[in-house]
Amino acid sequence: MARKGYDFATPVRRVLIALLALVLIALFLFWRIDSPRAERMRTQMIDRFVPGFEWALVPVTQVSEMISGFQSYARLYEQNQELRRELQKMSAWKEAAVQLEQENAKLLAQNNVRIDPALTSVSGMVLTDSGTAFRQSVLLNVGQRDGIVDGWATMDGLGLVGRISGVGRQTSRVVLLTDPSSRVPVTIQPSGRRALLTGDNTPLPVLDFLEGIENVRPGDRVVTSGDGGVFPSALLVGQVVQASDGRLRLRMAADYDRLEFLRVLRSHPAELLEDAGALIPPGDAGFIGPMMPENPAAEDATVGSIGAGSDG
Known part of the structure; x- marks a missing residue:
């Protein structure tokens, strides 16, 4: 069985990690030094290296814009849903208003019907x-x-x-x-x-x-x-x-x-006339006008009977 060769990668990796840690610690300490000279050096470093990293910032900028656009789209979607709900509510109110308008028109039409003022x-x-x-x-x-x-x-x-x-x-x-x-x-x-x-x-x-x-x-x-x-x-x-x-x-x-x-x-029964004396003439009061002459035969018989009575 063949023996493996010596592993050089692990010590090199450890050394590089240690150097990176030292550089980061030194950079951190340098960045925290409150000194005019250090401040000038930091400014020079920013002016020297940061403009050269614009190409690296482009993806970050695009990702930021995408995130902002997605957030804006989410807000627009929520507003759209809210407007849809408001529109549905307005449609319901409109339908109710139309129904009330129709009922009002019919009630007004009832009030405009001309009927006998005595009828309620x-x-x-x-x-x-x-x-x-x-x-x-x-x-x-x-x-x-x-x-x-x-x-x-x-x-x-x-x-x-x-x-x-x-x-x-x-x-x-x-x-x-x-x-x-x-x-x-x-x-x-x-x-x-x-x-x-x-x-x-x-x-x-x-x-x-x-x-x-x-x-x-x-x-x-x-x-x-x-x-x-x-x-x-x-x-x-x-x-x-x-x-x-x-x-x-x-x-x-x-x-x-x-x-x-x-x-x-409201209908009321016809009024009944109780006192009819003022409208209907009174009963038969006898013949009105000149008297008719009586029957002559009856008159002669009456006169004859009266004369016979007087002779007796």
Whole structure:
């Protein structure tokens, strides 16, 4: 087995490390000497050697710039994420503002509806659409606690919607004019013809029992007539249209696709006249005018009986 040669690398490495340590210690001590001569020597050394190491500082400068750019990019990313969150919040606020604006416009439209000043109203919000394929109705968030009475008329910001049919403590149900059970007497203007608005589960109810159809034209205004005390009179219902089958129907003035707020009109029964003496003449007080002559035969018989009595 061959023997290894003498290892010269280890002693040389130890010597070099020792010399490097001594040089570093000497440099450190020299750099720490507080002397004008040492200060001048340090300045000369910096001026002599540091400019020559600019090539060595280029990678360090680039790495520093890269680190600064990465930090700037990280800050920009965080700002971008924050702006995205703020934009989402602003979008939500915008949607809420648009909804509030629409609700405000509908409430203002309800206030602008011209009705009889004697009629007061209670405004309610539509909770849900409880209509089915065979029944058209909605629910309101007002009921007995708000003084709602069964049978009262309801309107949106444009026209008549229906009537109250079923009242609970806090809610009430509104049967729409399109419901098959709805029957409303109406007047067509300007002809003044009367008709019966009948719901048939379609968006265009039928005008039945219409007299003088030749005087009615598509586009005529239709209002409630007040007959039978079902609804107050002169409430806007819609306009006359002619269907494809030739029948006259009604285009509703109310926006049935966006029923959010309804106005319940307080209706009062017609006043009964208790004292009719001032309006109806009194009972038969006898014949007024000249007396008619009596029957001559009866008169002769009476005279004859009187004469016979006097002779006796």
